[in-house]
Amino acid sequence: MDSKAMNGKPSNKKIKVVFVLGGPGSGKGTQCAKIVEHFGFTHFSAGDLLRAETKSGSEYGTMIQNLMKEGKLVDSSIIVRLIQKAMLESENDKFLIDGFPRNEENRIAFEKIVNIEPEFLLFLDCPESELEKRLLSRNQGREDDNIETIKKRFKVFMESTLPVVSYYEQRGKVRKVNAAKLPEEVFEDIKAIFSSFQGNDIGYRQIAIEAKPERSASLIKCWLPFLCIISILLFLILFLLMSRTCTVFL
Numbered sequence: 001m002d003s004k005a006m007n008g009k010p011s012n013k014k015i016k017v018v019f020v021l022g023g024p025g026s027g028k029g030t031q032c033a034k035i036v037e038h039f040g041f042t043h044f045s046a047g048d049l050l051r052a053e054t055k056s057g058s059e060y061g062t063m064i065q066n067l068m069k070e071g072k073l074v075d076s077s078i079i080v081r082l083i084q085k086a087m088l089e090s091e092n093d094k095f096l097i098d099g100f101p102r103n104e105e106n107r108i109a110f111e112k113i114v115n116i117e118p119e120f121l122l123f124l125d126c127p128e129s130e131l132e133k134r135l136l137s138r139n140q141g142r143e144d145d146n147i148e149t150i151k152k153r154f155k156v157f158m159e160s161t162l163p164v165v166s167y168y169e170q171r172g173k174v175r176k177v178n179a180a181k182l183p184e185e186v187f188e189d190i191k192a193i194f195s196s197f198q199g200n201d202i203g204y205r206q207i208a209i210e211a212k213p214e215r216s217a218s219l220i221k222c223w224l225p226f227l228c229i230i231s232i233l234l235f236l237i238l239f240l241l242m243s244r245t246c247t248v249f250l
């Protein structure tokens, strides 16, 4: 998708989006930080964007905070606008959108408003017992990391988010990893997915750097005939000038 999809942002770069989903506490934030470091993506966490909105004094702040405390999902138009704004403010053309789309309504709203088809959906698969253990020991002061809200978040995940995963699965766009391993082991599997992704410049930053000499070689190839013609013309002009000078002297 090009700039038009991003509401006229002037750029002819193809914008690449990877959605990252998994149960609450599956390690989406943890793994996204590693993907950013290795693959040069810009990461937006839907949950973080909403938490920032509650602190910004926005008219929706209190409503968002109450929904999050209940483990419920916020209206799609709000979250999609926040994602779109963050994307428009970024110079990057590769985005990891974590914790999104959480339901069919999110997915359809993104399709309508942002109009970008994701390259793929990274799915972190982890059993509920492990997720519960991780969330209860996360200790980051999140109001929704209590057993009551955690249970509600699991329910929303099963009922609303898994159907979105199935939607992309049917389109061959899901890349599933076993997230019940050590963070470094999970990232090894993720690295393989991003490295082998055939979506051109999504891969390692080094690949883009290594590709540069190829580009300059093709530029030289393209300009070579012109350079030859110009050299011949210069030679002819010089030859004519010299023969005229010789005639004057003789």
Ligand SMILES: Nc1ncnc2c1ncn2[C@@H]1O[C@H](COP(=O)(O)OP(=O)(O)OP(=O)(O)O)[C@@H](O)[C@H]1O
Residues within 6 Å of the ligand: 022, 023, 024, 025, 026, 027, 028, 029, 030, 031, 047, 099, 134, 135, 137, 138, 139, 179, 180, 181, 182, 183, 184, 186
């Ligand atoms: N592979 C792992 N093994 C054990 N603990 C992990 C692993 N990955 C992340 N954690 C820990 O589990 C907790 C949740 O991880 P993280 O915040 O990355 O998950 P998340 O999917 O982004 O959560 P949420 O959906 O609630 O935002 C954190 O305390 C993190 O340090």
Ligand SMILES: Nc1ccn([C@H]2C[C@H](O)[C@@H](COP(=O)(O)O)O2)c(=O)n1
Residues within 6 Å of the ligand: 024, 045, 046, 047, 048, 050, 067, 068, 071, 072, 073, 074, 075, 079, 098, 099, 100, 101, 102, 106, 144, 153
């Ligand atoms: N697309 C989204 C993403 C998140 N939320 C709300 C509801 C979640 O429980 C909360 C925290 O998200 P997390 O940080 O766990 O990804 O944010 C939403 O309504 N819609």
